[in-house]
Amino acid sequence: MDEPRWLDEQEDRAWRGYRRMRRLLDLELARELMQDAGLSEPDYDVLSDLSETPEQRLRLSELADRMLWSRSRLSHHISRMQQRGLVTREECATDGRGSVVTLTPAGRQAVEAAAPGHVAAVRRHLIDLLTPAELAALGTLSHRVVDHLTGRPTGRPEAKD
Amino acid sequence: MDEPRWLDEQEDRAWRGYRRMRRLLDLELARELMQDAGLSEPDYDVLSDLSETPEQRLRLSELADRMLWSRSRLSHHISRMQQRGLVTREECATDGRGSVVTLTPAGRQAVEAAAPGHVAAVRRHLIDLLTPAELAALGTLSHRVVDHLTGRPTGRPEAKD
DNA sequence: TCTAGCTTGATGACATGTCAACCAAACTGC
């Protein structure tokens, strides 16, 4: 590592652009979501993931895994959402330790109310700005990066590919 | 907005992929950076931005703008970094209200020590996984999105383009 | 069956980020 390979101009442009986009897109989407629907992005993600399941309910750990959140974070967050009446926490029938998070009618209503506007915002600020080729590239590249990051359990084994 | 245009399969794939990549990449880069250099990503970004200036010093507001941070956030963060001896806060000579953030020798040393490993991680987990075409697409697309988001001062005027 | 060890989830202490209130310096126009 004596002679690090710094990023060339093209690479630097992509990396900086990515980070800036990341930040700005996040701010704007969060802002609009809060303003229009009174939900934070984490709220929306929880509700959205729950509403995509057939029973509108998931084990806490299952939900945490899908969202790539720690259990602790989800537990805290569910407590807050529970207080607002968006979800409920129930005991799991098959595992005495477990708890099951369920969408309440109010929760379901909240996502359904929020979704059209949120999707429109995602389109307006990202999707509809891309050419078909860019859209395809983004899909392909992001999945490759995800696979790479999830493929190696943990740590940084010397790349052997 | 009665009939929202949901994302089609291609779009959904890109959007989900993007978010998943975003999250995983962030976690991994932050993890490595902390482990290898004892810095959080925000720490690194502050130090990195400062070290890119000729004088290793910036007005607080200037730095905040570059980083897309609120002044309040930066002020808090600088206080913490100051305590750790990475930066100092000085009064601005030309504007009695202002403060200037300066990299300390320890701060400079910290970035320089961290940079090679961090760049290597960015390569390993992102840049080097992309084809030249994908790299170019990412650069182009992200800058377009950034321009779009910064072009409109605030709010959501009906798109007129 | 008993038990050691793992898993699940909750919790409290702490780090970090946000928001609004505030202060002081610096413009602005009279």
Add this chain to the structure above:
DNA sequence: GCAGTTTGGTTGACATGTCATCAAGCTAGA
């Protein structure tokens, strides 16, 4: 000069996320 406003930055209260720890419940091997 100097009221009124704007700007730059700080601060404290609060929201959120992380980490370590704990209790309870599973699971598997002796």
